[in-house]
Amino acid sequence: MRARIIDRQDVPLLIDLLRRDHEVIAPFYGRGRDTAFDVVTDENRDQVQLHLPNPYYPPKRYVLPHMQRLMRYTLGAQPAVTSDGEARKRAIFGIRSCDVAGLFMLDRHFLGGEHVDVYYKNLRASLFLVNVVCTDREQDIDEDCFCVCADSGPAARENFDLQLMDLGEAIMVVAGSAAGEALFGEAIFRKATQEHVERRRAILAEVRKGFKKATSWYGATMRLISQGEVSDEAWEEVGRRCLECGGCSYVCPTCNCFTVTDRKVGEKEQEVERVRLWDSCALSGFTRMAGGHNPRKAVHDRRNRRFFRKLAHYYVQRQLSVICVGCGRCVNVCHGDIGMPNVVEILRRRSLEQGTR
């Protein structure tokens, strides 16, 4: 393990190092418990904290913005099509392990397969990730966290550039990439000792026990979904609870569906841009075709889609894990109480009760 130690009071200096050539994003307290990712400035630099609740909105907007311009053109004899270019260098300080895993899922989707998504790649390639391990049971881990079940946390094992872990007065910094390790030459870093490594291990073991009531037992449900053995009644129950708001998709760090539309820019009639926007399979227009035919009209069919996409073996094989990172945001946001753990439980229990096996 390529690890170093920095003093607790030197954490802002680490942020300064990143700010030399990155726009640095970090989670900040807003009102009450609410936190949100925001840009670190000279004014708020001292308010950056290691331990605070994970923001409701995931950091996926830094690679897949809510709305992103794909191209721009001028109407007329010869519309000149131009696309958006390079992205600025950006660092996310304090990204949680669940969200690191979420970004990796998006990487598999947008950068894998036959076609590479250039817009995603531009944003992703200029992103530097400083992961903070959730060790504070009061601040970091809430009632709905279940990263332990999704195997994404509390400490990410890969896909970050730097990982910070709070050992008390000392902070252990692990490098996950060459770019991360390159920073180790700076004066704030000193060598880690065997004692530090053991402390890290002990704290992690303890934190793993500190997760609260939320659990998600994927195994049986994955099998039922993959083999088409979930009963219709089970899907209908999930469908009945869905209010079709799409909130689960918007707060999900792994949801990647988008829609595309052309719109006029500003006052001029001739300037048009094509943008993509976040979309959700919960919404009835998601599959409605021109002419009105909608193959997935019923709510439970649409809910079926979401959980099929997340839990079917076919996709799990391709994205190397269930397409859920256990961040608990869907649990938090859903008015119908059908966040991931609950759905996993409903599908399993209902299907098994009805004796489909």
Add this chain to the structure above:
Amino acid sequence: MSSALVSGKAQIENVYLPKSAILDRVVDEIDEVKTFFWHFENAVDQETFRRFKPGQFAQVSIYGAGEFPASLPPSPTEKETFFTVRRVGSVTAAMHALKPGQRFGVRGPYGNGFPMEDYHGKNLIFVAGGIGLIPLRSCIVYALDNRERYGKVQAFYGSRTPKDLMYVDLLKEWERASGFACHLTVDRGDETWKGNTGVVGSLFKKPGVTMELDNTIVFICGPPVMFRFVLKDLKNMGFEDRNMVSTLERYMKCGVGKCGHCCIGVAYVCSDGPVFTLEQIRKLGEEI
């Protein structure tokens, strides 16, 4: 950075950018349906595009209105490139308003297409209803241009009225062609109609029509109602699911397996399809 997927430095093509095409001429087919002949502004684009396979599709951009997926009715053995488009929504309406000489955007071809090479030596039966002939036109022309590679070739095509028959000039040609049996029908005839009246399935039982069960691939394309009934007829005759192929339609945005709209079960219609065997369609487990 940090993950290996992210680090590749190579210049990648932006798949979302359409290439500029010029509309050459427009031909009225039937009510609300027109055929648009076009070519790419850049000759290299045209050459690359013309290597498409029957059954593939393209994303058509009408500047200022949006983008939609369209089947490719020409066969790669033909010289001209064209789309046949029915006016159903705002973007297709904007396409119908285009004048020859105007520019629009095309990207593609996308999708798997029909594996016409795998069917060498087999009998081919084409069953189409209404504008379902648009994607099948490509395969039929391709099969006739490679006639010696296939066994018996038959087509059954039906529409609501004689006025709704697509590609009428081509149909006349097909009716006269040797080594190819083309059977037409309409649901409701008119005073000029001398052919068969009834649904497409009624053609299968006509005297003189024999359909080989063995070594035969059946292509089916048409509206959902026709699809269901034709399927029932073919099943009763003994055709197997794995020997029946169709092409599916879905709401699509990207065409390259990223936007998520066209998923059916584990398949993206845009990149795993749009051509599926009936056996595959049944496994997908969603309404078609």
